Amino acid sequence: MSVLAVGVSLLALVATLLGGWVVLRFRALPGELLAFSAGTLIGVGALDLVPHGLMRLGGLALLGLAAGYGALLVWNRAVNPLTLPHSHGQFDPDDTVSHTDSGLIAAVALLLHKLFDGAVLGIGLADDNGFWLGVAAALVLHSFCDGINTVTLVLRTGRDRLLAGLFLTANGFAPLIGALAVMALDLQPLAVDWLVMVVAGMFVYVAIHDLLPAALQRGDQRLCLGSLVGGVAFTWGLIGVLG
Numbered sequence: 001m002s003v004l005a006v007g008v009s010l011l012a013l014v015a016t017l018l019g020g021w022v023v024l025r026f027r028a029l030p031g032e033l034l035a036f037s038a039g040t041l042i043g044v045g046a047l048d049l050v051p052h053g054l055m056r057l058g059g060l061a062l063l064g065l066a067a068g069y070g071a072l073l074v075w076n077r078a079v080n081p082l083t084l085p086h087s088h089g090q091f092d093p094d095d096t097v098s099h100t101d102s103g104l105i106a107a108v109a110l111l112l113h114k115l116f117d118g119a120v121l122g123i124g125l126a127d128d129n130g131f132w133l134g135v136a137a138a139l140v141l142h143s144f145c146d147g148i149n150t151v152t153l154v155l156r157t158g159r160d161r162l163l164a165g166l167f168l169t170a171n172g173f174a175p176l177i178g179a180l181a182v183m184a185l186d187l188q189p190l191a192v193d194w195l196v197m198v199v200a201g202m203f204v205y206v207a208i209h210d211l212l213p214a215a216l217q218r219g220d221q222r223l224c225l226g227s228l229v230g231g232v233a234f235t236w237g238l239i240g241v242l243g
């Protein structure tokens with residue numbers, strides 16, 4: 001089973017690196033790409049992670065969602081006041097300093113999400129049933145978007161491409177680590193479920209308060225809204241086909 005975990009994880013690694021490479025080719029992040037990234041984060045959080053949490057935790061799952069969303073909200077309002085609108089009331093999409101904390105936190109949350117994906121794959125492989133096939137297909141297919149989102153979030157903080165590449169590489173290997181860990185260790189599913197909901201809340205916050213406003217200011221608003229809807233629809237399609 002560990003051989004299958006390695007094989008699936010390598011496919012996910014290739015898809016992740018391809019997604020990140022697409023973003024690294026741009027000198028500046030297009031608004032439409034930021035909007036698409038926002039849409040996929042909303043889609044993963046609201047259409048995938050939240051239903052999973054509600055199924056596992058019931059209505060209490062929303063507390064985890066609120067905790068993740070609220071943690072970034074409080075952080076950016078209290079610890080990093082530069083994220084507040086400028087005095088002239090307009091958002092500056094090139095003001096990357098104000099997004100350093102939330103962007104990197106979201107990139108780490110995305111990394112945790114990939115670890116959780118690998119853990120779910122490991123659970124399916126350990127049970128030796130057909131469940132792992134759907135998880136493997138979903139993991140590989142949405143890894144391309146994960147690569148896009150990882151590099152986009154890091155570059156939005158004003159950090160260099162080397163750091164983005166390091167995050168991208170870590171994101172690519174995360175599913176393998178998660179799969180092997182859950183197959184070797186007795187992890188508590190309840191703790192993982194709560195962490196998944198916190199990550200979902202972080203995804204929603206960054207998409208709404210960081211990526212989407214920057215996209216609307218930087219690119220054509222109609223195209224950006226279309227890209228946002230496209231990102232949500234793409235994620236919804238993957239969930240519908242593979243879920």
